[in-house]
Amino acid sequence: MKKLIKKINKKDVSFIFALALFAALAIIRCFDYTLAYHVTIFSIMQNYKFAILVTLGYFVVLFFMYLTCIAYCDEKQKRNLHYLIAFLSIFSFTMFLPAAYFGTTDVYAWLLAFFMGTLLVMEKGEWMTIPLSVVLTILSPTSIFICSCLIIVILLYKFFAKNDKKYLIYALLNGIASVLGVLVVIVHSSIEIDIQNHISFKQFLVVLVMLSPYLYIALSFFAGVFKRLNDRKTKGFLFVILGVIPSVVINLNIKDYTRALYYVFFYFISIIMFLVAMKDEDVSTELEVTKNKLTDYLPIPAILIAYPLVIITIWISGFQFLLEETLLGS
């Protein structure tokens, strides 16, 4: 912990402090103070106070992850990492506060996934990802398609990047552990999918169109990364790209369009963040190139973060409702 603190400078502290205030504002804006019924494995997970405690724990782990990534990344990449953190935060701060997703098992899954990702960045206690994967999929079986995939692809990328068989073994064991967790749930009860039809298909299409510039940015970023990678790392990065597919397919199939959308952003932004923190040269260099292209083209680069926030806070989690006008007669 002391080593972590030594690597963080004044600017980082002021950034994190400002981000914490931003998180407080997001909580005030988006929290519905309502625990709706969600499919959970333990009855305590349906307790309102417990759900609040876990959500706060999620925020704590989120900030711990942010601090770790900032501490471990290259000094030259810190500014880029700040932008990535802010970009991830607009999704990660707002996702689990509205009634539709507050208290869902996804919070536990992402809490554990972010913690495991942090261990992989620190390269300390990496073996813990295996038992934690079991816990993750017991608490949230459907998160095997996103959170478990996230950790496994990072391990696979590390294997291909460092040519260290340890990571291949960890990836395989994580996969087995995740499946084991799901099997425990199946044996104990059965898997019920917690579907939240928070936004309709039409709204989803409109949001997709509005967010299409990010698809272009992402594709050109990935193309740039691929051009830089050697053959081994290319295979690893392919896993990174493909790792999001299970979540998208499952969530589109069950018509949970909010999860389908949010988790794509959760997944890719957090992976890029982890890789930058791990000082991956190819990803860091391409990130710098992409940032320079965007700052050259966009007069206000911060609009890239403000833009999806408009859609999230005003529409998806917003106060918009059709005003009911009543006849005001005598």
Add this chain to the structure above:
Amino acid sequence: MFRKELTLKDKEIYRYMLMMIVFGFVIFVCCYQNIVRSYNSTMLALSYEYGFTSRALLGTIYHVLDAILPVDMMNYSMTLLFAQICTGVFFLFLYLFAFLCLKNCKEEYLKPCEYLIMFFMIYTISTFSAGYNFFRVDLFMIIVGMLCALILVYGKAEWLIIPLSAIGVMFHQGYVFMYFNIALVMLAYKFLSADKKGKWKYGTIFILSFLIGSALFLWFEFFSRSNGAAVYDEIKREAYLLSYNGYHITLLQHEVLGVDLSQAEAELHKINIVQLPIFTLFCMPYLVIFGKFFSGLIKSVKTKVEKFKYIIVAIGSFTMLPDFILKIDYGRWVLAVMVYYIVVILALVMLHDKNVEVQLSNVYSWISKKSWGFLLVLIPIFLVPLWDIDINGILQDFGNRLDSWFFHWYNF
């Protein structure tokens, strides 16, 4: 044949305008609810055919259009169409104002102006797209305020400020507190900056504008409702036709019959007392920047006249104090304060006021060096759209909870 080479500044401006058009469109799509509230549609029933009464200019224009055009405008679907056209014109005017600001400011001060315009757009587009304030008469007052600013910047036909002041008050007598300050402060600024001949001109325009605005305000507020009872039923019938599902009875009782609402509104002040401090807390970073800007501006000048000039600019929003004290629509007052400062500062940059330019640039450099600077762009998005009695949705919700947890103060 002759192709004008775009300068770097032009390219930046066109890229910025494209970016803001896309951003503004997304804000509009997210906020728009395709409804005109009864408060805003009932306003169209007020007309000068019933007497020279307050807030009747918009209704008069609507009645004239109904008389001229070969369509029956006295129904809700035409109200909605008219509202959509007016709002579209308002947004076009916002973008025109933004474009003119950027074209007229110097290249080295482009960036801070871009940020100011972005804040302006976030607040105005969201507020006037969302159902609560869609087609609210405030948008016409903002147009009048911006027109006055542009006229004074370009220095052409400045006498038009006088009839525009009248038009502003005729839209809504609240104009004298909310957006009249833009014209008056700019006139005071030009008066103090001008030579002897200019002082005569601006002094005359200031006095005449002030007198006409004040006279109309007093007329509308205290004398214009003498025959309200005779026309009330007719206006009520029209308001019903023009509205989605019923007319706004309180508006008609106040504007036509002159019923005093202060008693009814007294309880609602509690909402303001709870919400304004919280809103101020949320806006603290901007207040610090505001303080830094104006204190730096006033300290940077040497002569008493210049200091006085900038003090007037700094305290120009104090015309809102009567509204904050006596009335309850804090969402609209907060918007008026923001619009005032942004429009006036942009106008001064367009006038190439060296001190304002330098100070704006200094503040911008100070913020851009901070690691958290770009987060300032994100905070307004949580605070929009602005409403009226409740400043916005986040404060309505948070204020209600604070009351139910701690104060137990609300009785409604």
